[in-house]
Amino acid sequence: MKPTAWYDPSNGVVSTDQDSPLFTPLGQVWPLYPKHEWVGLTDEQIFACENSVPDEIVSDRDWCIYFARAIEAKLKEGM
Numbered sequence: 001m002k003p004t005a006w007y008d009p010s011n012g013v014v015s016t017d018q019d020s021p022l023f024t025p026l027g028q029v030w031p032l033y034p035k036h037e038w039v040g041l042t043d044e045q046i047f048a049c050e051n052s053v054p055d056e057i058v059s060d061r062d063w064c065i066y067f068a069r070a071i072e073a074k075l076k077e078g079m
Contacts, residue, residue, distance in 0.1 A: 003031030045074055 005016050007030045008023040014032070015022060023029055041049075049070035 001033055004034050005032040006030065007032055041071065041074060046071075049074055 003018075005014055006018045006020070006023070007014050008027050009030065010024040010027040011022075013020065013022045013024075018029060049067060052066075052070045054066070
């Protein structure tokens with residue numbers, strides 16, 4: 001993903017031009033990226049996560065940890 005703007009922390013300037021003359025000479029500029037829109041999981045993806053929890057854990061109270069980790073993994077696939 002490409003930055004949409006640049007930020008110079010030494011003087012607080014933001015510009016869409018990485019080589020802006022407003023940036024401090026020899027200053028370090030930071031790339032700024034667009035905010036991502038949240039996209040939830042489909043029912044099928046949720047069921048796939050639930051199915052990834054081992055059967056011997058489902059009756060254990062820690063099953064929710066495994067379920068949450070499976071959801072995290074599914075979300076990371078989209079990154």
